Amino acid sequence: MGSRRGTEFSNYRNPCLTMHQPWASLLVYGIKRIEGRSWPAPIRGRLWIHAASKVPEPETIKAMEDFYREIYAMNGITDVKFPEHYPFSRLLGCVDVVGCVTCEELVSWEAIPESVRIEGQTAFCWLCEQPQRLVVPFEMRGYQGVYNLERKIYEAAVRGLSSVKPPLPVKFPLPNPADRFSLKPGSLASSSNCSTVSEEEKSPSLVAAIAGARAAATQFSKNNNTLQSTSRENIEDGEKPVSSRTRNKLHEEVR
Template sequence: MKAITLWQPWAQAIALGLKRIETRSWATHYRGPVAIHAAKRPLPDMTPFAGIFPDGTAFPPGAVIAITSIEDCLPMTEAFISGLSGTERLLGVYAPGRFAWILGPIRPLQPVIPISGHQGLWNWKQM
């Protein structure tokens, strides 16, 4: 299965269904299942995310925390960006010239699966 490593809190935002689009500077032709891996990187200042995450939300580092799928990959346009919710905009880097990876149904994992991540789309041998 393919996997992608994201920094927290963005990985947990996907696991909770708050973020349905992953934004990247590069396109992918891959469509199919993808594991969401949370990087070991420490949490950033959470002030900009106040009120988005439920109280008591855990942000597990260094683990696969959810399974979803990449359904589509679209180039960002002003029209696309203007149609997004405020929460989705806050949880991504939206600008013309970037790409929106449209995610499918999300299945959070409990317990999470500790593993080291990698850059880009990578092959997760666990599944």
Template sequence: MKALTLYQPWASLVSIGAKRIETRSWATRYRGPLAIHAAKVFPKWARELCSRITFSEVLFSPEKHCYTSSLDLPFGAIVATCILAECCRIGEDGLYRLDSNQIDPPKWFAPLPGYPEICFGDYTPGRFAWLFKDMQPLPEPIPASGHQGLWSWESPEVIA
């Protein structure tokens, strides 16, 4: 199974379904099953984001999730699986399929996501939006070493 490593708090935002779009500076042609991996490191700038109201209201709501602070977030582990359904170019006014060209109208278009999801990514025109569906958070994180880019992960039979 392919895997993608994300820093916290984004890995948990994805796993709980609050972030359905991952923004990247690069595109991928891969579509299919994807494991979401929470990076082992937790940079200071990422820790500071957890205290912002947009992030804390979503992540640390006791009635919605089991996290009470950034110390509860999982690190160095697979936290969810999903389907990478699409990868789109981000334009001034929305998301465009990569197979559309500049001359003809785009074959597919969707408006940019609304608040708060737009706060969870970098939607600068020219970047790429990776659209996730069928998110399945794991009951318990599975320890794993992450890598940059898309990488291969051997999933245990329990979730395969």
């Protein structure tokens, strides 16, 4: 088991993930704490975030900002500072992926704020901490899945990082602090008691905000049968994680 895990993660030196806007910037600014995917997080530690080339629609930005205003209000935070701009085709910054749990585990995890639990809308939830953003995002191309950042890009980017003060910093408790992989799908199942906000308890504005966020994400779920299909890249990426070796052969660029 241990040797297989070492092999699985050995291909990732400076892992990067390409995301659509506005989700990419919301994650780097610490507003978004959960990155939802249809597959478990293949890494722990620093994950660079790159914004895909699709220009976000104003309606999409509004839907996601409304969603986060509503869920932060659940924790008494009513003044969320959103990014002034949502750049595309740019490397934006990074977060630390500290674990991965299932949606069912996240929504019933009482040790974390209710607003974080509301973010669990996908099969697997990547838990993100310590956001940092690039003072000057710079242009680069992205690929599907998790891939290695080019060394020259990494060396330039790591010097341009700036700390971010999230609206509500979250520290996800690890089941075993000595094992950074202890927080994985299934690790919280025994303590899960399905305690979350029921549909009846949700305010009309929160229900509308959740529906709007889901609708915004579904615009990327249409399969156009091409290699450049983003396949639910934001709310649920249908692509399986691909190793850097395989990706170098395929060169499946996110357009």
